Each structure stands twice: as C-alpha cells, then as structure tokens.
Amino acid sequence: MSYKINGKNFDAEPRPGQCLRTFARDLGWFGVKKGCDAGDCGACTVWLDGKPVHSCLTPAFRAEGREVTTLEGLACNGEMHPMQKAFLNAQAYQCGFCTAGMIMTTATFTEEDKKDLPFHLKGNFCRCTGYRAIEDAINGVCHVVEDLPGKSVGRNLGNPHGPAIVTGQAHYTGDIKMEGMLHLKVLRSPHAHARIVAIRRDKAAAVPGVHAIFTWEDVPRIPYGTGTHEDYRVEPDDTYILDNVVRYVGERVAAVVAESEGAAEEACRLLEVDYEVLPAVFDPEEAMSGKAPILHPKDAFTSRIENPDLNIVREIHGENGSAEQGFKEADEVYEETFETHRQQHAQLETHISITYLSADGRIHVRTSTQTPFPTKSKLGYLFSRPADDFHVYTERVGGGFGSKQETLGEELCVLATLKTGRPVKWEHTRTEEFIATSSRHAFKVRVKVGAKKDGTLTALQLRVLSNTGAHGNHAGDTLGHSINESLTLLRCANKKVDAYAVYTNLVPSGAFRGYGITQTCFAINSAMNELARKLKMDPVALLRKNVIIPGDTLLSIWGAPADVEIGSYGLDQCMDMVEKALASGRGTPKPEGDDWLEGKGMAISMLDCAPPLQRSEARVDLTAEGAYNVAVGATEFGNGTVTTLRQIAATILGCGVNRITIIQADTDKAPYDTGTFGSVGTTISGTAVRMTCEVLKSQILALAHRYTDAPIETLALGDGDICYGDKSLSLSDLFARATKDGQRVNATRKCAGTARTVSFNAQGFRIAVNRITGKIEILQSVHAADAGAVLNPMQCRGQIEGSLAQGIGWTLFERMTFNDKGELMGQTFRNSRIPSFADIPRSEVFFADTYDTIGPLGAKAMSESPINPIAPALANALTDATGLRFTSLPLSPDRIFAQLAELKK
Numbered sequence: 001m002s003y004k005i006n007g008k009n010f011d012a013e014p015r016p017g018q019c020l021r022t023f024a025r026d027l028g029w030f031g032v033k034k035g036c037d038a039g040d041c042g043a044c045t046v047w048l049d050g051k052p053v054h055s056c057l058t059p060a061f062r063a064e065g066r067e068v069t070t071l072e073g074l075a076c077n078g079e080m081h082p083m084q085k086a087f088l089n090a091q092a093y094q095c096g097f098c099t100a101g102m103i104m105t106t107a108t109f110t111e112e113d114k115k116d117l118p119f120h121l122k123g124n125f126c127r128c129t130g131y132r133a134i135e136d137a138i139n140g141v142c143h144v145v146e147d148l149p150g151k152s153v154g155r156n157l158g159n160p161h162g163p164a165i166v167t168g169q170a171h172y173t174g175d176i177k178m179e180g181m182l183h184l185k186v187l188r189s190p191h192a193h194a195r196i197v198a199i200r201r202d203k204a205a206a207v208p209g210v211h212a213i214f215t216w217e218d219v220p221r222i223p224y225g226t227g228t229h230e231d232y233r234v235e236p237d238d239t240y241i242l243d244n245v246v247r248y249v250g251e252r253v254a255a256v257v258a259e260s261e262g263a264a265e266e267a268c269r270l271l272e273v274d275y276e277v278l279p280a281v282f283d284p285e286e287a288m289s290g291k292a293p294i295l296h297p298k299d300a301f302t303s304r305i306e307n308p309d310l311n312i313v314r315e316i317h318g319e320n321g322s323a324e325q326g327f328k329e330a331d332e333v334y335e336e337t338f339e340t341h342r343q344q345h346a347q348l349e350t351h352i353s354i355t356y357l358s359a360d361g362r363i364h365v366r367t368s369t370q371t372p373f374p375t376k377s378k379l380g381y382l383f384s385r386p387a388d389d390f391h392v393y394t395e396r397v398g399g400g401f402g403s404k405q406e407t408l409g410e411e412l413c414v415l416a417t418l419k420t421g422r423p424v425k426w427e428h429t430r431t432e433e434f435i436a437t438s439s440r441h442a443f444k445v446r447v448k449v450g451a452k453k454d455g456t457l458t459a460l461q462l463r464v465l466s467n468t469g470a471h472g473n474h475a476g477d478t479l480g481h482s483i484n485e486s487l488t489l490l491r492c493a494n495k496k497v498d499a500y501a502v503y504t505n506l507v508p509s510g511a512f513r514g515y516g517i518t519q520t521c522f523a524i525n526s527a528m529n530e531l532a533r534k535l536k537m538d539p540v541a542l543l544r545k546n547v548i549i550p551g552d553t554l555l556s557i558w559g560a561p562a563d564v565e566i567g568s569y570g571l572d573q574c575m576d577m578v579e580k581a582l583a584s585g586r587g588t589p590k591p592e593g594d595d596w597l598e599g600k601g602m603a604i605s606m607l608d609c610a611p612p613l614q615r616s617e618a619r620v621d622l623t624a625e626g627a628y629n630v631a632v633g634a635t636e637f638g639n640g641t642v643t644t645l646r647q648i649a650a651t652i653l654g655c656g657v658n659r660i661t662i663i664q665a666d667t668d669k670a671p672y673d674t675g676t677f678g679s680v681g682t683t684i685s686g687t688a689v690r691m692t693c694e695v696l697k698s699q700i701l702a703l704a705h706r707y708t709d710a711p712i713e714t715l716a717l718g719d720g721d722i723c724y725g726d727k728s729l730s731l732s733d734l735f736a737r738a739t740k741d742g743q744r745v746n747a748t749r750k751c752a753g754t755a756r757t758v759s760f761n762a763q764g765f766r767i768a769v770n771r772i773t774g775k776i777e778i779l780q781s782v783h784a785a786d787a788g789a790v791l792n793p794m795q796c797r798g799q800i801e802g803s804l805a806q807g808i809g810w811t812l813f814e815r816m817t818f819n820d821k822g823e824l825m826g827q828t829f830r831n832s833r834i835p836s837f838a839d840i841p842r843s844e845v846f847f848a849d850t851y852d853t854i855g856p857l858g859a860k861a862m863s864e865s866p867i868n869p870i871a872p873a874l875a876n877a878l879t880d881a882t883g884l885r886f887t888s889l890p891l892s893p894d895r896i897f898a899q900l901a902e903l904k905k
C-alpha cells in the first residue's frame, strides 16, 4: 500500500486492524502520542489531507494514498508553523505531552473557529495547564520574554525544551526504537478478593512470539510497597511483584512477554486461572469493624501494618491542650462529617518503562518516574542485587501529579529483561491507569469546631478515615500530612485528632497533588464557614481572626516541628487580594432569570514547602566553552524544574540561561535526589543548585584572582567572562588555564532539606447555581498565592492554573465510582469526566509580595498547594447561594438538584 507521511512516499502494509497512531509511531513519527486510544484526549491528532483526525480511531489503511501530516511535518522549509511559534511564545504547555495534538488541531482553526474554542477544542485534553495558556497561544498572546544575563530570576523565560516540544522532537519514554524489543502485558483479576488456586499456561505459551510467562511462582518472594520514598519504612511491605492472592479488581495475576503487544495480549487471554473467591470489603468503616475479611493477615511482613486484624494500616492519635475543655469553653460548636471521593491523576502519558541490558551486565531502566533514585534502590532490594547494578533514568515525562511516585512497572520489565536478555517495554493502557494505578484517597472527615462569641476558636477536633484500598502505598504519609498543615493553619489552643488509614478491596490509592491536605482542607474550611454562620460573622473575618501569623508556634497535634518556620508570610495579602477581586464586579454577570442563584466563597490553605528529610545534591561544571553543566537528580515532568533551576544557576553565576545546560533525573549522570514530589523541585533542588553555584562562583573568582592578580573584590563574574576594571578574562581561557594546572572547575553541594518554610493560598469563587438543574456556572475565579519571590511568574501562574483545573474537576465533575463487586465504572477520560477546555474558566491569579528567608533566592513552592482551597471555596460559594451545606463531593448537578429538591418538599 502507498503512503505519504510528512511529504515522504513509501510502501507499507499495516497490520490487520492497525490504527494510524501505532502505524505512524512504528515508522518513527513519535510526535503522534498515545493518551487514551479511545478518541477522547486528542494527543494522537494528525492531519489527513490537511484535516485533523484522532489517529487512534483511524484505521491505517484509510490513510492509503492520502497525505498524512504529524507535528514533525508541520514546519515548512525549516520555518515553524505560526501555531508552533504561538505555543512557544505563550508557553502553552507544561509536560508537553498533549502539545503535539493540540497544535495539530489548533493549527487548522479559522478566525471563526477561534470564536468558539469550547466547541472546537472538545477533542483535545490538557491535564497540566488549565487551558488558559493554550487559549492565549491560539489568540497570539506572547508571554515569554528575553533573558537578561545575571538577572533571569523573576522573568518569564521559556522552557528550554520548548522548541523540541512544539516541533515533536521532544522524546518521552516510549519514543524510542530498540532492536529486539519485547512487549509485556498483564492479566488482571476479575475479582475483588480471591486466592489463585492454579494457573494453566499451556495455551498461552503456544501463542507465536511468546517468550515468557510469569506468575507468582516465578517472581522473587520479597514483599515491598509500591510507593517510592527514600525511607522505605514509611510503607508497609504488603505487595509482591505477583502474588497468589488478589485484593482488588484489576490486580495483576500474571505477566506475558512477547514479540508484540498483540501476542502478549492474546496470551494473557488464554491463561486459565482457577480462583477461590474470598469475601471482600469496600467500606473503610466496615473494614475496621472487626467483622470484615482481613486483607493482609498477620505474618512476618505485616510488622509495619498498625493493626492488621482491623485492616488498619496506620492510625494517628494526638492532642494539644484539651479538646474536651475547649468545647466546654465554646459559645458555639459546629460538628459535621464531610466526605471526599477518589480522583485519577489522568496525566496524559501513561506509566511506561523500557528495560535493557548493557554489555557489562548492568540493567538500564528508562522510565516515566518522579523518583529515579528511590526506584533504583527498590529494584536493588527486589532483585537482591547491588543498587548500582541498575541505571534508572527519564528522558521526558508526560505528567505525574504524584502518580509516578510509585514503582508500577519497572520491576516486571526488569524481571522480563533478566529472563530473556532482551529489551522489554511495558506501556499501561488508559484503562489500566484507571483500574490499576493509584488515585487520590477517598476521605471521611468528622470535624468538630468550637468558638467564643467573638470568633476565637476554643477547640478543633477531627476524626479522619482514609480509604487506602488494597495496599498501603502512601497510606501513612498522606494521613499524617492531611492532619498537619490543615490544622496548623488555624490558631487554637486545643486540637485533637484520631485518624485511620484503612485497607479495602479497591484499587490502591496513592500520592496525588495535595497529598491528603486537599481532603481535610475541604472539611475544615467548610466547617469554619458554617461556624461563621452560627456566630453570625463574616466567614472571611472568622478566618482572619484565627489564622496563624508570624511569630506563632506551628502546632498541629504534635509538638512544634523542629525545622518548619514561617520564612515569609503573605496569607494576609492573599486574603486581601481575593476579597478585593470578588468585590470588584469583574467576571461574568449572573445569568438572567429567577432560576439562577448567586453566591461567593473563599477558602485558604497552607503547605510545608517540602516533606521532612528530603535531600538533593547538585553538581555544576564549568565547560571548556565557558558554559555550565548543572547536574541534579530532580525530575522534570511538567513541573518546570528545568526552567527554574536554570534561572537560579544563571542568576548566581551572572550569565544568561543559554549558558546553562541541565542534566536531570539520571542515576548515572546526576547526583542523588530523594525524588521530585511534595513541592521540592524549587525549594530543595533549587537550594542545592543555589548553594553549588555560589561555591563555584567563589572558586572561579579565586582562580581569576590567581591568573590576573586583580584584587578579588574587583572581579565580577559575568556572561562568559570575568571583568576587572576595563579588562576581562574569558571563562574559556580560565578553564584552559585551570585544566593546564590540573585543576577542575566544578562544585558539588547537598541540600539537606531543612529548614523548611511554608507557602499560602487563597481561592475565591463567585458562582451561579441553577435551582432547577443543579448546574454550577463559575462566574469569577480568583486565586492568590504566597510563593515568596516568584522565580518565573508565567510558569508559576501556569502551575496554579493547572492546579485550579484539577481542583475544579475534582470538585464538580470527576468521579471514580465502583459497583458492588468493586469494579470501577467508567474507565475512560470521557466517562470519568476529565475537564475539557469548556469546563475551566479563566482565573485571576495574584501573587503576594514576599521574599522568603529560607527558599532559594526568596522563592517558595507553588506547584502542589493551589489545589487545596478549590473545593471548599466552591462549596462555600454554593452554600452562600443556596443556604445549604453540601458535605460531600463532587458538587455535580444531580447531587445539587437532589438536595435542592429535598428542600422544596
């Protein structure tokens, strides 16, 4: 059959049933991405005779004789298409995984199409940006500015990977061809709880191209937790690579390695498994009642499960002061139970790993992870080998949001490579992302809060129940985090918590942006709003009266933390800015008619700018060309570390960012890093880079002093040279002299991750609610962030907008609903209602004017925290509009309608 892709004619025979997406990728056109394979996300968009199509839904044979254009073919005579330039100028991407499809769609827009973007962008999802930057790109808005050597901090500098992203040259984990690559697929459990009695593999093994089949009998019988932390003891060892008991629908039963994905899938279907079905439990209250089936019975490995007989992975109890006494002293008490639901990360790039051996027998793991170094340690542990036998690295990662702080594929690929000696690839399907990777924990939070008539809090008490699912990855840490900053934010002499993370027979939860705070933040902010109503106080005035201020001891239920301080304080500014904006009259007017009610609400949050014990190390080398190589272990997955770390380095070293090359997330090439999660990219890795650059700068100036005899105080390190008086010494000359003297010009420093500062967020919404349909329209969205000195306002704003979109999605639309067998209903983007362009309003975003005394160059973390106040701000606005308190999420029309209807009875 004759094909033409990106102007190249060739003959090829697609496989029977092959779609255009895999056909193009097999030919090396990696600008065609896979996000869903269901026609929902548009990451695979290509042009067929100039018209955009979802290539995952287009049979390859239909492209015969037609002109196919992928992102790589969009440029003309070496000149980028105007839309490629527009995406670059507006920095309309973060991870960049959606960008190929976005550009291929938007590049066809007419001026008329641009007037109705909600309609014309309905086939393209972006999970990172919140769509504002994409809209700006389509409308030709330019945000990127020129660099100023030595002054790059505070400027909207573009991501150095930008040109590669918009031209399709940025390569993600799967964007590689390897000779002899095998493919791995997994058979998953149809039962929520069952013992595997037998697996017959003869028929599967007979499928042509099958190389290996693994069941629980073929894997190291070593228990572990899938979450990746430096300190593995924070996870219970409750998982095996493959086990003889399955504890949720979708859990791995067996793995097949074959020449093609199709052969591996076919073999999985032919495996015959006998199960002994066991009773299952899905509700955490029931699971801890003492009458439920036990998921992880006591054995030698359950020592880190707090109470296996009650399915309790972790429980936390603590009190500061006396809550009982505090409630006695209160004039008003409000008590209610709030419930939050699961949320899938829905990052566009699914989990994917490729493993291969080198001639020296080392095992190379090319993977989509946020934690290369802990993953390396974990692989060493699982295969009883020195960790240095493993080389773990990322190229470009297509989003994470916490989902890739797990080992969810590397270990099976390694096993398969060790068995076959061949490269092995395992790429999750979108369905597997939903049914078998982690999600935000569902919480049930009972809040009791008491106050004096003047609003002074006297007691704050929580009972927190977290549904961790079938395994305890991140169960304990999210529980601890959930009761830390949310409580610390409020001054109150008497605080008490009883918290439990409980096993159930559902897909395991895990790390997700917010990491537990999102759930308790909803409950506490909602309760404070109701308390204000009881006290007949303005809700914002009640918050102002009770929030912590500089000089306060930071207290949750434990003693004061040893290393968390208020390095800068902008919460007051944030609240002012949101209040003022909501009162400004800006935004959309309420729709006309009596059916629409209007309300506004605000919520606040605080975040420690790193988890405890987070570490990062940086190494900076001066090169022969007078440039710098910065090596740091932090991962770039759309969080913008590559951009901000470059800006920090360039500012300290007095040069332009184009002199800085960043090497990241590679256990062979970069120094140690505990992983990029928990808001550490800017604060911890940034501090490591700052410290290292400062040392290198001193070293360069000392060398320059030696080579020029100029007094050291007269030397100024600049963009490629060192100036003194009217003379200068180039950095390349300095490098050459130093090399001749046998001296290397480089530095290494570690950031031990302490002290830690805190950041603040405030969110306000003005909404309209239709009393007949229950639909919420967001009329105005305002966010104010205390991020310290903002290193890159464009990028920081993008992180906030992405957080907002994810928060709005969680609050209003997204669902993960299970049937009574524990099966997830809706395993696609479409059915779980991941927000599209039409769902997300433009937000006003403000920054507090602060400079942090702890963070690098005055900066604080801001990728994670903005999501936390979104749900309670919407819920408070809904209460303002309707007079009703909605205590559970999502705030979807059917649920609002039902409650409003109840009121009318």
Ligand code: FES
Pocket (backbone or CB within 6 Å): 092, 093, 094, 095, 096, 097, 098, 099, 125, 126, 127, 128, 129, 348, 398, 399, 638
């Ligand atoms: Fe759009 Fe990451 S930039 S999905």
